[in-house]
Amino acid sequence: MRIIADNIQITDPRVAKALSEMDPSPVQDLAKQCEQAGADILDINPGPLTRDGEKKMAFLVEAVQEVCDLPLSLDTSNASAMAAGLQACRRKPIVNGFSLEPAKIEKILPLALRFDCDITGFLLHPNGMVPGNAEERLTLAVQLFEALNDKGVEPERLIIDPVLVPLMWEDGPRQAMELLTVIRMLPELLGYPTRTLVGLSNLTSGRGPKEKKRLLEAVYLPMLVSAGLDGVLMDIFHQHTVSAARACDAITRQGTFSWEEVA
Amino acid sequence: MRIIADNIQITDPRVAKALSEMDPSPVQDLAKQCEQAGADILDINPGPLTRDGEKKMAFLVEAVQEVCDLPLSLDTSNASAMAAGLQACRRKPIVNGFSLEPAKIEKILPLALRFDCDITGFLLHPNGMVPGNAEERLTLAVQLFEALNDKGVEPERLIIDPVLVPLMWEDGPRQAMELLTVIRMLPELLGYPTRTLVGLSNLTSGRGPKEKKRLLEAVYLPMLVSAGLDGVLMDIFHQHTVSAARACDAITRQGTFSWEEVA
Numbered sequence: 389m390r391i392i393a394d395n396i397q398i399t400d401p402r403v404a405k406a407l408s409e410m411d412p413s414p415v416q417d418l419a420k421q422c423e424q425a426g427a428d429i430l431d432i433n434p435g436p437l438t439r440d441g442e443k444k445m446a447f448l449v450e451a452v453q454e455v456c457d458l459p460l461s462l463d464t465s466n467a468s469a470m471a472a473g474l475q476a477c478r479r480k481p482i483v484n485g486f487s488l489e490p491a492k493i494e495k496i497l498p499l500a501l502r503f504d505c506d507i508t509g510f511l512l513h514p515n516g517m518v519p520g521n522a523e524e525r526l527t528l529a530v531q532l533f534e535a536l537n538d539k540g541v542e543p544e545r546l547i548i549d550p551v552l553v554p555l556m557w558e559d560g561p562r563q564a565m566e567l568l569t570v571i572r573m574l575p576e577l578l579g580y581p582t583r584t585l586v587g588l589s590n591l592t593s594g595r596g597p598k599e600k601k602r603l604l605e606a607v608y609l610p611m612l613v614s615a616g617l618d619g620v621l622m623d624i625f626h627q628h629t630v631s632a633a634r635a636c637d638a639i640t641r642q643g644t645f646s647w648e649e650v651a
Numbered sequence: 652m653r654i655i656a657d658n659i660q661i662t663d664p665r666v667a668k669a670l671s672e673m674d675p676s677p678v679q680d681l682a683k684q685c686e687q688a689g690a691d692i693l694d695i696n697p698g699p700l701t702r703d704g705e706k707k708m709a710f711l712v713e714a715v716q717e718v719c720d721l722p723l724s725l726d727t728s729n730a731s732a733m734a735a736g737l738q739a740c741r742r743k744p745i746v747n748g749f750s751l752e753p754a755k756i757e758k759i760l761p762l763a764l765r766f767d768c769d770i771t772g773f774l775l776h777p778n779g780m781v782p783g784n785a786e787e788r789l790t791l792a793v794q795l796f797e798a799l800n801d802k803g804v805e806p807e808r809l810i811i812d813p814v815l816v817p818l819m820w821e822d823g824p825r826q827a828m829e830l831l832t833v834i835r836m837l838p839e840l841l842g843y844p845t846r847t848l849v850g851l852s853n854l855t856s857g858r859g860p861k862e863k864k865r866l867l868e869a870v871y872l873p874m875l876v877s878a879g880l881d882g883v884l885m886d887i888f889h890q891h892t893v894s895a896a897r898a899c900d901a902i903t904r905q906g907t908f909s910w911e912e913v914a
Contacts, residue, residue: 555901555908562905568877600898600913607898610870611877614831635863635870638818642825645818650863 389613389637392461392482393427393624394589396452398435407434407444412451419452425624426634426651430456431484432473433463441469449476461508461621467495474503483507485549486535488514488528493535500541507541508585511550511570518551520559522566525550526577529570533578547583547619548574552590555604564591564608571615585619586612588629606632613640652876652900655724655745656690656887657852659715661698670697670707675714682715688887689897689914693719694747695736696726704732712739724771724884730758737766746770748812749798751777751791756798763804770804771848774813774833781814783822785829788813789840792833796841810846810882811837818867819857827854827871831878838879848882849875851892869895876903 395418396403402414422430432448441464449460453476461482462473474481483500485508486492500507509532511525512518519525529548536546550570553563567586574582591608592601606629609620613636622629631651638649658681659666665677685693695711708727715723716739724745725736737744746763748771749755763770772795774788775781782788792811799809813833816826830849837845854871855864869892872883876899885892894914901912 558907560908561902564902565877565905596910600910603894603898603913604902606869607873607895608902610873611899611902614828614874614877631866632870635866636874639824639827639867639871639874642828644821645823647859647863650866 389617389633389640390428390619391426391624391630391633392429392431392585392619392621393422393425394431394433394587394621395422395624396430396448397433397463403434403448406451407448410444410447412447412454415448415451416455419456419458422624423456423458425627426630427458427624429459429461429482429619431461431463431621434469435464437464437466437469441466442472445469445473446476449473453478465492465496467491467499470496471499471502474499474505477503480505482547485510485547487512487516488531488535489516490514493539497535497539497541500545501539506545506547508547508549509536511548518553521563522569522573525566525570526573529574529577529582543578543580547585549585549587549621552586552588554593555591556594556596568611568615571612571617575616583618584616585621586617588612588620588622602626602628605629609633610636652880652896652903653691653882654689654887654893654896655692655694655848655882655884656685656688657694657696657850657884658685658887659693659711660696660726666697666711669714670711673707673710675710675717678711678714679718682719682721685887686719686721688890689893690721690887692722692724692745692882694724694726694884697732698727700727700729700732704729705735708732708736709739712736716741728755728759730754730762733759734762734765737762737768740766743768745810748773748810750775750779751794751798752779753777756802760798760802760804763808764802769808769810771810771812772799774811781816784826785832785836788829788833789836792837792840792845806841806843806845810848812848812850812884815849815851815853817856818854819859831874834875834878834880846881847879848884849880851875851883851885865889865891868892872896873899 402418406415459479461484463484486496487510511528571584634651665681669678722742724747726747749759750773774791834847897914
């Protein structure tokens with residue numbers, strides 16, 4: 389399973405500082421720490437980038453690439469900033485991401501074709517609303533798939549994020565279990581080995597004791613993995629969850645078991 | 652999910668001592684510790700009981716019941732010792748268990764009818780061999796179900812143990828993943844909400860670092876739970892695995908999420 393660190397985001401003071409002062413070193417320190425903690429991919433989420441978006445996104449990509457060889461996932465709704473960031477990438481990045489919102493289909497999705505790279509597609513309604521059950525999610529997946537076809541993007545480029553909602557929502561536990569069904573059914577529904585990705589931090593967002601949040605992450609992730617999940621976007625400094633992810637790999641990778649693979 | 656402690660077994664020196672000296676206190680101490688550690692059910696496994704089996708099984712049951720109100724699961728292949736133990740139980744016990752071995756069908760299975768209690772059925776070939784894949788396991792499940800019918804035992808009495816094999820076996824990881832498929836398919840195959848139980852200690856039996864073994868248990872258990880597992884037979888002193896089991900419950904129980912349920 390690929391672990392995508394969600395740590396390089398504007399809510400981290402080091403990222404905010406790097407951007408406001410155009411100083412690469414704070415974000416470079418963070419990127420190195422993410423790599424050491426076991427990330428396979430780094431997500432870069434600079435927020436809305438209302439001003440100088442292109443320059444700032446390219447700056448972040450270049451800053452991170454100077455100290456780290458991991459592939460990047462670029463996370464912004466600003467299409468021109470996204471394009472500038474993709475242009476600056478030395479290795480194939482992931483466009484993170486699009487949904488059925490018309491602006492995203494028109495401006496973000498075509499970037500996957502232009503830069504020949506993978507793109508995350510969120511199972512959200514065109515108005516941005518989170519679907520309420522598995523059936524809605526499966527319908528949205530078919531619509532995402534059709535949008536890809538319309539724009540001439542190969543279906544293999546799509547990584548579906550079925551959109552995990554917090555357990556604390558009224559129907560959170562039910563949605564968490566239904567998400568497993570969605571992940572399990574997508575390959576048969578779409579007719580090819582669809583890749584999936586989940587933003588795990590969403591599971592426990594809101595108030596709650598930190599240790600219990602970590603425990604919930606570490607048990608829900610194996611459920612996702614056994615349903616067929618390919619990638620997880622998570623806080624890479626949750627070491628226990630990283631260890632759980634690697635232990636899952638040792639079970640699911642098939643072939644002969646090896647203790648070496650368990651962290 | 653119900654957690655069945657597998658700690659009261661003849662390989663524990665306290666159980667061996669209690670049996671050899673017919674002294675209840677060592678096994679009573681152990682039973683109390685198991686209850687405090689979070690067990691829902693206590694499995695009592697006194698080994699083959701080649702001599703004075705009836706007396707010894709009844710002694711163990713009575714000793715444990717004096718200090719603990721938890722239901723018991725009686726684990727012996729000695730049918731007359733099993734009957735004596737079941738007779739001594741104050742609360743409905745579980746007969747653990749039978750398989751397609753002819754002696755077990757003839758002597759152990761009828762005890763579930765006679766004592767009107769649940770019985771664990773192992774997915775093993777009639778010669779005791781472990782099945783090699785999901786298809787064999789599903790075939791064996793149908794045969795177990797038919798054996799129940801033949802002996803007049805209600806299908807709802809059956810708790811199927813699909814027989815987990817160690818990861819260290821040549822095809823261990825593959826079998827671990829196939830077991831999830833078996834658990835998921837049983838209710839549809841047999842046509843009713845079949846209960847399942849897995850002996851989790853088997854996953855990591857053999858040599859290996861203790862901490863890694865615990866980690867593997869704690870990630871494989873959520874996979875089992877999301878496949879529909881109802882009960883787990885495990886070392887109740889693996890506190891991290893117990894916490895993982897309770898965290899799984901908080902996600903899978905549906906309804907509104909509560910932090911109280913996460914240990």
